Amino acid sequence: MISIGIVSSFTISPFVKKFKDLCANEKIETNVFHATSYSLATDELLNEKSELHSFPPRILIIMIDLKSLIPDLWECPNKNSQDRSDLIFEKSEFLFHMISYYANKHPGTMIIMNNFEVPVYTPxxxxxNKDDKGLSHFVRSLNQQLETHFKQSNQIFIYDFDRFLCWHGKKNTFDSRLYYIADMKLHQALYSDLSREYMVYIKCLIGKSKKCLVLDLDNTLWGGIVGEVGFDHIQLGPKPPGNVFLEVQRLILAWYQRGIILAINSRNNPEDIYPVFRKHPHMILKEHHFSAIRINWNDKSENLVEIAHELNISTDSMVFIDDDPYQCTLIRSVLPEIVTLQRPEDISLYPEMIMTIKEFNTLQLTNEDIIRSQSYVNERQRKTLKQTYKNQTDFLRSLDMELIIRKSSSYTLPRMAQLTQRTNQFNLTGIRYSVSELEALHQSQRFKLFSVQVKDKLGDSGIVGAAIIEINKTMDAVLNSFLLSCRALGRNIEQFFLQFIINQSVNWDIERVIGIYQSTDKNMQTRSFFSDNGFKFLMKNVHSTQWALPLSDLYSNYSFPDYIRLTYIDEKNT
Amino acid sequence: MSNKKMITCFVEALGISEEDVVNTLEYNSIPQWDSVAHMQLIAALEEAFDIMLDTDDIIDMSSVAKARQILQKYDIGF
Known part of the structure; x- marks a missing residue:
């Protein structure tokens, strides 16, 4: 159950209903509270006795329209410049104060604040735009200040509402009858679209972002069937309709660059395909951009399952694009958890379809996102390498691994939060955290947070694991979260990371380390992790088991194998 | 026929029962008939009778009796 608060300065109750319906459709249980009117909105945020303060929601959406903030808007251009800049200063300071005040009191609430609509009319x-008196300039600078003020915040997100209105055309977003009679500032026809915009944030927060884009080839990355028309006659290049495919490839490349994993799933003869990737002058996507490739005559759904397995991700983190309606229908029925998109019949609509895919959004963009696609390629090499060794130890020895374990710092928190949001398989408790929640734990004396980065001779995987430990009153160190990215599995890193924590724990004035396994849909593989590592069974609830390791059982510190280099960084000491 | 259509619009837009839709029922006299519901009622009437109401008429439509009277202006027979 996710609680959502909506405060707005105008009538929005029909929107709230639509929003709840959409959440229900997505099987996201919500409890939505809303307050509508400018005075109610500001009161809810500033008054500590308000419902919003007593029951802080997980997500708070704030919609304040310009006319409520500045009722004499049309007079602004005619004020003298001192009065005008005073007004901007006064209004923006008020907003900053109001939002920060609430945010600081409730670090567990993620705040989404709409920016302001730049009016299409000006006196x-x-x-x-001839001098700085202009109304557009005035509103844009207000928006600019909002963005700048909260740029560094991991808790407050400014939603570009003005861009949303532009996308739909401001003339269509406003219904004068609804506005003047019922104070409804947004046309009812846009409620679903706006709901979907906020849904993006919710899905990121609950770990439903997609990670991998799987593509068909013929009529998806280029026009025509290469096996039939031949290399020279596929449609790809500056002339229509080849220019559409060029644009689509550019859009996909940009996703690759921000860390979306690409894969190919095509029914074709490989010998027809590889020349296109290697020699076609207009191909923008190359073989090395794809982390998994299936070009064969197998069932496409089987290929998708294999790709997921190869990449160590689950099928529900995939988006699949194909032009063939039969294949799309088939995949939708066999693998409904995959978002399957059919290329539009009208080719000119294809780039827009790509641009409106929202599933790849994440709340943070970290260094690991940028290197992710490359690290999957490294992982492919690692798997090949592994087959040449008879046993695991020899393989690990050959890798020349370095583990860098860090005590949490503002540098590692965004990545750690992202790991809690995205990691499903090797995640002992499945608890999701936002950055601001982790910040609160990081500040607390009771919690210890660690991250682990791994490098080996094939490359740097970045920060791939996180652990959150709570020291409780009964002198136990409880592993509230322990997780490792699927890209790092198979190198015993989870075991080394746990042993490191146990070694550290002897300095914490505790008696036992407690491990929790909380079963989720996907973390079955971790259920014996604690028993495999010397923990004793403690107790069992419906969905969870607890395991204990009394420190008195330890004869000495665990010593790491000689083929591992371990570096520990505690930012405070450096 | 038209009367039944109009009553259905009231029932669906305001979420009240058919018996409640009486001539004397007035705008803002019950919590269900607020400004937002009023606009939903207008949308329902416009769709049901395939008309476009003037803003003045929307504001004027302050009771069930008044609604019938205004609809007649748009050549709807009762």
């Missing part, structure tokens, strides 16, 4: 007409 200055064609002179509006």
């Amino acid at each position: 200055l007409g064609i002179l509006d």
